[in-house]
Amino acid sequence: MSNAPIGIFDSGLGGLTVLKELMAQLPNESFIYLGDTARLPYGTKSPETIRKYLQQTSSFLANKNVKAIVVACNSASSVVTENETISGIPIYGVINPGADSAINKTAKNRIGIMGTTATITQDSYKKAIHKLAPDTKVFSKACPLLVPLVEEGWHEDPITNLVLHRYLADLMGDGIDTLVLGCTHYPVLKESIKKIVGPYISLVDSAEAISKVLKEKLSEANLISDNQKPYVKFYATDINESFSLMAQRILGTDTKIPVEAVNL
Amino acid sequence: MSNAPIGIFDSGLGGLTVLKELMAQLPNESFIYLGDTARLPYGTKSPETIRKYLQQTSSFLANKNVKAIVVACNSASSVVTENETISGIPIYGVINPGADSAINKTAKNRIGIMGTTATITQDSYKKAIHKLAPDTKVFSKACPLLVPLVEEGWHEDPITNLVLHRYLADLMGDGIDTLVLGCTHYPVLKESIKKIVGPYISLVDSAEAISKVLKEKLSEANLISDNQKPYVKFYATDINESFSLMAQRILGTDTKIPVEAVNL
Numbered sequence: 001m002s003n004a005p006i007g008i009f010d011s012g013l014g015g016l017t018v019l020k021e022l023m024a025q026l027p028n029e030s031f032i033y034l035g036d037t038a039r040l041p042y043g044t045k046s047p048e049t050i051r052k053y054l055q056q057t058s059s060f061l062a063n064k065n066v067k068a069i070v071v072a073c074n075s076a077s078s079v080v081t082e083n084e085t086i087s088g089i090p091i092y093g094v095i096n097p098g099a100d101s102a103i104n105k106t107a108k109n110r111i112g113i114m115g116t117t118a119t120i121t122q123d124s125y126k127k128a129i130h131k132l133a134p135d136t137k138v139f140s141k142a143c144p145l146l147v148p149l150v151e152e153g154w155h156e157d158p159i160t161n162l163v164l165h166r167y168l169a170d171l172m173g174d175g176i177d178t179l180v181l182g183c184t185h186y187p188v189l190k191e192s193i194k195k196i197v198g199p200y201i202s203l204v205d206s207a208e209a210i211s212k213v214l215k216e217k218l219s220e221a222n223l224i225s226d227n228q229k230p231y232v233k234f235y236a237t238d239i240n241e242s243f244s245l246m247a248q249r250i251l252g253t254d255t256k257i258p259v260e261a262v263n264l
Numbered sequence: 265m266s267n268a269p270i271g272i273f274d275s276g277l278g279g280l281t282v283l284k285e286l287m288a289q290l291p292n293e294s295f296i297y298l299g300d301t302a303r304l305p306y307g308t309k310s311p312e313t314i315r316k317y318l319q320q321t322s323s324f325l326a327n328k329n330v331k332a333i334v335v336a337c338n339s340a341s342s343v344v345t346e347n348e349t350i351s352g353i354p355i356y357g358v359i360n361p362g363a364d365s366a367i368n369k370t371a372k373n374r375i376g377i378m379g380t381t382a383t384i385t386q387d388s389y390k391k392a393i394h395k396l397a398p399d400t401k402v403f404s405k406a407c408p409l410l411v412p413l414v415e416e417g418w419h420e421d422p423i424t425n426l427v428l429h430r431y432l433a434d435l436m437g438d439g440i441d442t443l444v445l446g447c448t449h450y451p452v453l454k455e456s457i458k459k460i461v462g463p464y465i466s467l468v469d470s471a472e473a474i475s476k477v478l479k480e481k482l483s484e485a486n487l488i489s490d491n492q493k494p495y496v497k498f499y500a501t502d503i504n505e506s507f508s509l510m511a512q513r514i515l516g517t518d519t520k521i522p523v524e525a526v527n528l
Contacts, residue, residue: 117506148412159430162423242381 002223005030005231006214007061007069007089009054011042013243014147014184015072016250018094019232021187021207022070025215030230032064034262038238042075043118051079056264058086060235067223068092070210072184074115078124090217097209098180099128105202106178109136112171112201115182117142125182139174143167143183150185151242153249161192168196180204188250234259266487269294269495270478271325271333271353273318275306277507278411278448279336280514282358283496285451285471286334289479294494296328298526302502306339307382315343320528322350324499331487332356334474336448338379342388354481361473362444363392369466370442373400376435376465379446381406389446403438407431407447414449415506417513425456432460444468452514498523 006026008019012035019033034057036042042050054076061069069091071077077093084091102111102125113125120142129136146167149160171179179201181187187205194203218224236243239261247257270290272283276299283297298321300306306314318340325333333355335341341357348355366375366389377389384406393400410431413424435443443465445451451469458467482488500507503525511521 121504144416145409145412148409152408159423159426162426166423240385 001067003030003225003227004065004067005032005233007031007058007064007066008033008072009036009057009061009069009076010034010072010184011036011076012040012073013037013246013250016247017184017187018070018072018207018210020251021205021211022214023232025211026218026224028225028227028230030225030227031232032061032066033232033234034061035234035236035243036264037236037240037243041116041118042073043116045075047079050076053264054079055086058089058091060262060264062087062089068214068218070094070214072207072210074119074124074183074206075122078119078122092210092214092217094184094206094210095124095128097213098182098204098206099125099132101209101212102178102180102204103129103133103136105204106136108175108177109133110174110176110178111136111138112174112176112179113138113140113182114143114146114167114171114179114186115140116147117144119182125180137174139171139176141167141171146189147183147185150188151246155188156192160189161196164189164192164196168193172197172201176201178202178204181206235262236260237262237264265331267294267489267491268329268331269296269497271295271322271328271330272297272336273321273325273333273340274299274336274448275304275340276301276337277415277510277514280511281448281451282334282336282471282474284515285469285475286478287496289475290482290488292489292491292494294489294491295496296325296330297496297498298325299498299500299507300528301500301504301507305380305382306337307380309339311343314340317528318343319350322353322355324526324528326351326353332478332482334358334478336471336474338383338388338447338470339386342383342386356474356478356481358448358470358474359388359392361477362446362468362470363389363396365473365476366442366444366468367393367397367400369468370400372439372441373397374438374440374442375400375402376438376440376443377402377404377446378407378410378431378435378443378450379404380411381408383446389444401438403435403440405431405435410453411447411449414452415510419452420456424453425460428453428456428460432457436461436465440465442466442468445470499526500524501526501528 080093
C-alpha cells in the first residue's frame with residue numbers, strides 16, 4: 001500500500017506546479033496526474049457542477065488504486081469537505097494548507113490573496129483564513145491576465161512584469177506582509193513576484209503548503225514510499241498540442257511527456 | 265413579419281460588438297441577444313459539441329419568433345453550413361462575410377488573420393478565403409491575451425498596446441495589406457490596432473461585414489423593419505456581475521442593462 005501512487009487532479013495543466021513540488025518533496029512516490037482539460041475552466045461553474053466533476057475524477061483516481069488524492073485546482077478544492085474520502089482514500093485540497101501557512105507566516109495579520117476572478121469571487125481563502133483566525137485582515141485581488149500570460153509562455157517578460165506591478169500595487173498599498181499565490185499557475189511567476197514585492201512580504205505557495213501537509217499525513221499513516229523507481233502517469237480528458245508543451249515548460253524538462261486520453 | 269426581432273447568439277458577451285454594429289446599421293430593428301455564458305468558451309470544444317449547442321440556442325431564438333439568426337461567435341460560426349435554416353429561419357455566421365470582405369479589400373492578395381487560439385487552430389477564415397480565392401496568401405496569428413485584456417477593461421492602455429505590437433509584428437513582417445479582426449472582442453481594440461498597423465493595412469471587422477450581408481438579405485426578402493420603437497432584449501445562460509458591466513462597456517452606455525437568465 002505504501003508504494004501505491006498518489007493521485008493528483010486539476011481542471012487542466014496548472015496543477016503540474018503542484019506535481020512538481022510533490023515530486024521534489026516526496027522523491028520516492030509515484031504519481032497519477034489527471035487534467036480535466038475537456039471541461040476547463042472550473043472557475044465559472046457552479047459548486048454543484050464542480051462537486052459532480054470532483055466525484056467523477058476522484059472515482060477515476062480511486063480505481064487506479066491511489067493511496068491519497070490531491071486536488072490541485074483551487075475551484076475544485078473549495079468544494080472539498082473536511083476529512084473527505086472516497087472508498088476510504090483521503091482527498092486533500094489546496095485551500096486549507098494555503099490558509100494555514102499564511103496565518104503562520106503573517107506577523108501583522110494582514111494577508112493578501114491573488115487568484116483568478118472565480119477564486120476571488122468565491123472568497124475561498126478568505127473564508128478558510130477567517131475560520132482559523134477571525135481577526136486577520138484579508139485583501140483580495142483578482143488577476144485574470146496571469147493564467148493566459150503563463151500559458152502564452154511570457155513569464156520572465158517585461159509585459160508580464162508590468163501586469164504584475166499593476167495587480168500588486170493595491171495589495172502592497174494595503175500593507176500586507178503575506179501574499180497567497182492562490183492559483184496553480186502562479187508559482188511559475190514566483191521569482192518575478194518576489195522581485196516586485198521585496199523581502200518584507202512572505203509568499204505562500206499552495207503547492208509547497210499542500211506538499212508539507214501530505215508528507216505529514218503519509219508519515220503519520222506510515223504510507224511513505226521507499227520505491228527506488230517511482231513513476232508518473234498523465235491522463236487528460238481532452239488532449240491538444242499545448243498540453244505537452246505546457247507540461248514540459250512547468251516541469252522543466254525537454255523530454256516529450258506521454259499523455260493518455262480518458263473519457264469520464 | 266418584417267417587424268419581428270433579429271436573434272443574435274454568442275458564446276458570451278463578445279457578440280455585443282456585433283449587436284452594436286447591427287443596431288447602428290439597422291436602426292429600426294429589434295434584437296434578441298442570447299449569450300451562452302454558462303458554457304463558454306466554445307473555442308476549446310469539439311465541432312460536434314458546438315453543433316449541439318448551436319441547435320439548442322437556435323431553437324431558443326426561433327421560439328422567440330425571430331426573422332433571422334446571426335451567430336456572432338467565431339467558433340460557432342465555423343460549424344454553420346451554407347444556407348442553414350431552423351424552422352425556415354435563416355442562420356448567418358460571421359466567417360463567410362468576413363472572408364468575403366477581406367478578399368474584396370486586398371490588392372496584394374496577402375491577408376492576415378488575428379483570432380483566438382481555437383479560431384486560428386481551426387483555420388476557419390483561411391478555409392473560407394481559399395474556397396473563394398484559392399491563390400490568396402493567408403497569414404494567421406493566435407492572440408490569446410486580447411480577450412482577457414478587453415474583459416479586464418484595459419483597452420486604450422499601454423500594456424495592451426505592447427501586447428498588440430508583439431502580436432502584430434509577424435503579420436506586418438509578412439507584408440499583409442488586409443487584416444481580419446477574427447474575434448468578436450477585437451473591434452473594441454480597433455483604434456489601437458489602426459495606430460499600430462498604419463494606413464496601408466485595411467482592417468476587416470466581422471461585425472461590419474455581417475451587418476452589411478444581413479441588411480442585403482433582409483432587403484431582398486422585404487423584411488426591413490419600420491418599427492419606430494425597436495427594442496433589445498438580453499438573455500444569458502449564466503449571469504454574473506461582469507455581464508452588465510461588460511455589456512455597458514461594449515455598447516457604450518451608462519444605463520444598467522437588464523439580463524434574463526435562461527436554461528437551455
